[in-house]
Amino acid sequence: MALVLGIESSCDEAAVALVHDGSRVAAEAEASQADDFAAWGGVVPELAARGHIAALPGLIERVLASAGARLEDIAAVAVCAWPGLIGSLLSGVTAGKVIAARLGIPLIAVDHIQAHLGAIHLGRERVAYPLVGLVASGGHSHLYHCSGPGEIQLIGGTIDDAAGEAFDKAAAMLGLGYPGGPAIERCARGGDARALALPRSFRNDDTLRFSFAGVKTALLYRVRGPLGRDALALDERGLRDACASFQLAIVDCLVAKLLLAADLHQVRAIAVGGGVACNTALRSAVEAAARGRGLEAYLPEPRHCADNGAMIASLGYFRWRRGEIADLDLAPLPTGRVGPRARPTSDVRGPTSGQT
Numbered sequence: 001m002a003l004v005l006g007i008e009s010s011c012d013e014a015a016v017a018l019v020h021d022g023s024r025v026a027a028e029a030e031a032s033q034a035d036d037f038a039a040w041g042g043v044v045p046e047l048a049a050r051g052h053i054a055a056l057p058g059l060i061e062r063v064l065a066s067a068g069a070r071l072e073d074i075a076a077v078a079v080c081a082w083p084g085l086i087g088s089l090l091s092g093v094t095a096g097k098v099i100a101a102r103l104g105i106p107l108i109a110v111d112h113i114q115a116h117l118g119a120i121h122l123g124r125e126r127v128a129y130p131l132v133g134l135v136a137s138g139g140h141s142h143l144y145h146c147s148g149p150g151e152i153q154l155i156g157g158t159i160d161d162a163a164g165e166a167f168d169k170a171a172a173m174l175g176l177g178y179p180g181g182p183a184i185e186r187c188a189r190g191g192d193a194r195a196l197a198l199p200r201s202f203r204n205d206d207t208l209r210f211s212f213a214g215v216k217t218a219l220l221y222r223v224r225g226p227l228g229r230d231a232l233a234l235d236e237r238g239l240r241d242a243c244a245s246f247q248l249a250i251v252d253c254l255v256a257k258l259l260l261a262a263d264l265h266q267v268r269a270i271a272v273g274g275g276v277a278c279n280t281a282l283r284s285a286v287e288a289a290a291r292g293r294g295l296e297a298y299l300p301e302p303r304h305c306a307d308n309g310a311m312i313a314s315l316g317y318f319r320w321r322r323g324e325i326a327d328l329d330l331a332p333l334p335t336g337r338v339g340p341r342a343r344p345t346s347d348v349r350g351p352t353s354g355q356t
């Protein structure tokens with residue numbers, strides 16, 4: 001049994017977790033700064049990085065105590081190395097390096113977006129591969145083909161806004177605050193999702209592309225009322241209808257392309273991760289579509305859809321198993337990278353060799 005410490009610090013949340021064999025969560029803890037940033041209307045990078053530096057040592061002590069483990073019980077450290085805010089990433093990567101160097105254990109670099117798909121292993125003994133997965137978060141909307149755990153290939157995505165970004169911007173437009181996704185979902189309850197005819201870019205073509213800039217602009221025009229149209233009455237009913245219509249337009253596009261990806265890649269399983277996968281309308285639509293087509297659907301619990309340390313530990317474990325170990329001079333990157341530099345396992349302990 002291999003216990004992996006996962007450290008996530010790519011944005012405004014510092015999160016750590018101890019996970020056995022990529023699937024069994026022993027303990028997790030997090031320190032979110034979302035409330036602090038609500039007043040700013042978004043994340044302030046320098047403040048986020050400083051907050052993580054202050055929070056991480058205490059979070060690591062907390063997970064060790066709650067798992068009843070000692071620092072020496074950790075077999076490997078997985079860190080979120082990209083993409084993200086560089087100062088935030090640096091704080092988590094540095095914490096991971098210190099522990100790896102001090103204990104002489106492997107350091108594993110994990111891609112944040114791909115880790116959202118790694119989260120499907122949490123609390124699950126078996127996942128049926130191959131599958132196609134959607135990661136819909138604040139900064140990305142990616143479609144992946146996964147041939148096995150940690151074997152992840154990008155096959156499509158958005159050409160402009162991410163789905164979460166569209167939710168956040170729409171919420172700001174409607175005066176609903178930040179983060180926008182949960183606010184839109186709450187406000188959509190009881191609304192008429194057919195009230196506003198909103199565009200669904202690329203919805204019916206045969207490419208694995210999303211575009212959410214158009215639906216956002218269309219909503220703006222309806223709210224402000226140019227082009228000879230009346231501005232939408234933003235009373236309670238109008239707001240509920242606008243949120244429900246906007247939510248449905250996005251969910252429609254996400255589900256359509258996920259199913260198209262399953263068809264094109266001839267897989268029998270689909271997965272969804274990322275903060276937007278907390279959305280109940282999206283979850284229900286994915287589950288219904290999977291049932292209708294006889295596909296297996298993997299949706300992590302909502303707390304593991306949002307940013308968390310367990311997803312980093314999980315994907316880190318599988319990367320380690322593939323021999324992908326980072327050097328201690330690992331440099332985090334603000335933008336994505338195809339994958340961490342792989343190194344043969346001959347000179348490092350693998351998770352199945354001698355770990356208990």
Ligand code: KG4
Binds near residue numbers: 179182274275305
């Ligand atoms: O994955 P995540 O926690 O952080 C990033 O990696 O970006 O995703 C955050 C995004 C935000 O844009 C937020 O508005 C969106 O996920 N989100 C939601 C919901 N909960 C969070 N979007 C729609 N419905 C939700 N319930």
Ligand code: ZN
Binds near residue numbers: 116137138274306
């Ligand atoms: Zn994320």
